[in-house]
Amino acid sequence: MILMNEFKAEPQEIREATLTAVARVLESGWYVLGKEVTDFEQQWAALCGVQHGVGVGNGMDAIEVALRALDIGPGDEVITTPMTAFASVLGIHRAGAKAVLADIDTHTGLMNMDSVKRCITPRTKAILLVHLYGQIRDMQAWVALCHEHKIELIEDCAQAHYARIDGKVAGSFGRAGAYSFYPTKNLGCVGDGGMMVTSDTALAERAARLRNYGQSVRYSHPELGLNSRLDEIQAAILKVRLAWMDEFTARRQAIARQYREGLVNHSKVTLLAAPQEDAAHVYHLFVLHCQDREAFLRHMTEHKVQALIHYPIPVHHQPPCLDIPRDPQGLRQSEAHAATCVSIPCHPQMSDTDVAAVLAAINAY
Numbered sequence: 001m002i003l004m005n006e007f008k009a010e011p012q013e014i015r016e017a018t019l020t021a022v023a024r025v026l027e028s029g030w031y032v033l034g035k036e037v038t039d040f041e042q043q044w045a046a047l048c049g050v051q052h053g054v055g056v057g058n059g060m061d062a063i064e065v066a067l068r069a070l071d072i073g074p075g076d077e078v079i080t081t082p083m084t085a086f087a088s089v090l091g092i093h094r095a096g097a098k099a100v101l102a103d104i105d106t107h108t109g110l111m112n113m114d115s116v117k118r119c120i121t122p123r124t125k126a127i128l129l130v131h132l133y134g135q136i137r138d139m140q141a142w143v144a145l146c147h148e149h150k151i152e153l154i155e156d157c158a159q160a161h162y163a164r165i166d167g168k169v170a171g172s173f174g175r176a177g178a179y180s181f182y183p184t185k186n187l188g189c190v191g192d193g194g195m196m197v198t199s200d201t202a203l204a205e206r207a208a209r210l211r212n213y214g215q216s217v218r219y220s221h222p223e224l225g226l227n228s229r230l231d232e233i234q235a236a237i238l239k240v241r242l243a244w245m246d247e248f249t250a251r252r253q254a255i256a257r258q259y260r261e262g263l264v265n266h267s268k269v270t271l272l273a274a275p276q277e278d279a280a281h282v283y284h285l286f287v288l289h290c291q292d293r294e295a296f297l298r299h300m301t302e303h304k305v306q307a308l309i310h311y312p313i314p315v316h317h318q319p320p321c322l323d324i325p326r327d328p329q330g331l332r333q334s335e336a337h338a339a340t341c342v343s344i345p346c347h348p349q350m351s352d353t354d355v356a357a358v359l360a361a362i363n364a365y
């Protein structure tokens with residue numbers, strides 16, 4: 001079976017370097033918020049082209065911490081998309097703010113700007129722009145929209161590690177970016193991890209307090225925070241894996257190129273739009289549209305190819321979110337996308353033979 005992820009097939013060198021990194025942390029006797037975390041925060045922030053990184057427990061907490069550090073909470077609205085991991089919306093909810101859902105463009109799966117404009121009210125404080133599947137697009141226009149309406153741009157970069165457009169990296173366009181290092185991500189740890197990135201020093205300082213019970217100096221708590229700290233072992237492992245990220249991303253992009261070139265003109269399976277620049281899509285997921293998806297999924301299983309759906313149920317169809325405010329014109333594109341999208345394997349451990357087998361399976365459908 002060709003799987004969506006194959007961690008066990010990673011190079012032996014990564015495994016060895018990971019074990020060395022873990023041993024180093026054990027030897028140090030310091031396990032939470034130490035040198036490894038600080039090092040990795042600095043490395044990741046530098047790569048993103050921002051001043052600060054604040055390591056947190058996961059990507060959802062990075063969203064919550066960013067919003068809370070910006071004083072966005074009860075009574076405030078944050079516009080985002082129903083076509084995302086549930087965590088995007090839950091992060092807004094956890095900050096105490098109200099998520100408002102804008103529709104998407106089906107040719108990318110990304111938020112539609114006209115729909116976002118229809119969602120803006122006097123209570124809107126931020127847009128949480130989700131760089132879905134690894135794509136960043138139209139960033140100048142999003143920055144300009146937020147500027148015009150005096151609202152914050154926060155980027156959900158959980159799927160878009162080091163995606164670049166106009167010479168800038170995901171997470172550096174808005175006031176803050178929220179990264180996840182969940183194992184399946186383009187840069188993932190061996191457990192949960194996340195980071196808020198920003199060039200705003202006051203925001204970073206507040207976020208660093210919030211992640212640690214709201215503590216300023218030891219045992220002094222000027223505000224109520226949470227416990228969401230990236231730990232030393234995960235940070236040490238992330239430093240190891242960071243050295244491989246470029247190579248792995250390039251492999252994902254090469255596989256995507258082969259898919260784009262190799263898919264025959266198909267009546268039932270269609271591609272999403274190509275990225276605006278090569279670097280602007282890091283292919284966390286390679287997603288297609290497929291009519292008659294159930295039959296397609298059965299066909300792929302028969303051909304020993306795993307395929308998944310990101311995401312089968314848009315957020316506003318989830319039981320706790322049925323009444324969530326939304327674009328007054330509805331969320332029809334999100335619903336259409338949810339009904340037809342399908343993700344096929346696109347990970348760095350795939351061989352050319354695997355890629356050819358996936359293509360052959362699709363083309364035979």
Ligand SMILES: Cc1ncc(COP(=O)(O)O)c(C=O)c1O
Pocket residue numbers: 058059060061084085087088130132156158159179180181182192193194
């Ligand atoms: C778009 C998006 N946002 C947020 C998250 C949350 O990240 P985490 O699982 O690390 O909390 C994820 C991960 O699933 C995601 O894909």
